[in-house]
Amino acid sequence: MPVEEFVAGWISGALGLVLGHPFDTVKVRLQTQTTYRGIVDCMVKIYRHESLLGFFKGMSFPIASIAVVNSVLFGVYSNTLLLLTATSHQERRAQPPSYMHIFLAGCTGGFLQAYCLAPFDLIKVRLQNQTEPVAQPGSPPPQYQGPVHCAASIFREEGYRGLFRGAWALMLRDTPTMGIYFITYEGLCHQYTPEGQNPSSATVLVAGGFAGIASWVAATPLDVIKSRMQMDGLRRRVYQGVLDCMVSSVRQEGLGVFFRGVTINSARAFPVNAVTFLSYEYLLRWWG
Numbered sequence: 688m689p690v691e692e693f694v695a696g697w698i699s700g701a702l703g704l705v706l707g708h709p710f711d712t713v714k715v716r717l718q719t720q721t722t723y724r725g726i727v728d729c730m731v732k733i734y735r736h737e738s739l740l741g742f743f744k745g746m747s748f749p750i751a752s753i754a755v756v757n758s759v760l761f762g763v764y765s766n767t768l769l770l771l772t773a774t775s776h777q778e779r780r781a782q783p784p785s786y787m788h789i790f791l792a793g794c795t796g797g798f799l800q801a802y803c804l805a806p807f808d809l810i811k812v813r814l815q816n817q818t819e820p821v822a823q824p825g826s827p828p829p830q831y832q833g834p835v836h837c838a839a840s841i842f843r844e845e846g847y848r849g850l851f852r853g854a855w856a857l858m859l860r861d862t863p864t865m866g867i868y869f870i871t872y873e874g875l876c877h878q879y880t881p882e883g884q885n886p887s888s889a890t891v892l893v894a895g896g897f898a899g900i901a902s903w904v905a906a907t908p909l910d911v912i913k914s915r916m917q918m919d920g921l922r923r924r925v926y927q928g929v930l931d932c933m934v935s936s937v938r939q940e941g942l943g944v945f946f947r948g949v950t951i952n953s954a955r956a957f958p959v960n961a962v963t964f965l966s967y968e969y970l971l972r973w974w975g
């Protein structure tokens with residue numbers, strides 16, 4: 688099993704993650720809290736109350752977890768394609784796989800990465816939703832003092848299964864949308880690259896950026912549900928499950944609820960995934 692894809696997936700994911708985390712914090716707040724009037728209002732409030740550091744809340748854990756999550760996504764994707772088409776990453780430029788194979792490999796990568804991502808994503812969302820200013824002397828400490836404390840508290844209060852709160856919604860979100868992600872990327876690269884050649888850096892950047900946007904637009908409805916399920920704690924249990932969360936969110940806020948955060952998700956997705964694919968392609972070419 689080729690392992691370079693796993694390592695390249697990890698490094699490229701980490702680069703994308705740092706770039707996109709401030710957008711991600713704004714998105715999570717908009718999806719789960721009703722105190723903000725929009726993206727700008729949310730950014731101004733975070734900056735005023737929590738300083739620049741507020742945008743980077745909950746980032747240390749995803750940085751550590753991206754090693755697992757992105758390497759599983761890219762590693763499983765590439766190795767599934769190898770199984771389906773018997774071609775390595777390098778050979779795929781000369782013998783491009785069918786879109787059906789790309790979609791299936793993307794879905795497989797998305798499904799398995801969702802399982803690894805679930806506890807890390809839960810902790811990130813819980814930390815991002817703490818609105819207390821960072822380190823104010825004299826004020827009561829926030830509920831969670833950091834990622835390890837957050838994980839330990841969830842485990843203590845809700846058990847092992849508590850760490851997987853929202854995992855179903857996450858799997859439903861990621862399985863098809865990762866298929867869309869890789870199809871868009873490969874399709875655009877194929878369209879704008881002469882037969883048998885590697886795509887140029889500009890093509891990779893644009894294809895990666897649009898792959899990010901396409902997959903996030905498709906993922907946003909379940910992303911909203913996932914974030915709400917993750918904030919639904921043991922003491923204040925509001926939703927019975929994914930379907931109940933969907934129905935009661937639509938009843939209370941209308942269909943528009945499914946598109947909460949779609950603008951910020953797309954704005955974040957372009958640079959994050961442009962950088963992710965560019966570094967992934969270059970690392971593999973460099974090692975190949």
Ligand SMILES: CN(C)C(=N)NCCC[C@H](N)C(=O)O
Pocket residue numbers: 700703860861864865868899902903906956959960
């Ligand atoms: C849930 N969806 C749509 C995705 N995860 N799409 C792929 C993008 C992955 C990238 N690390 C990012 O966070 O944008």
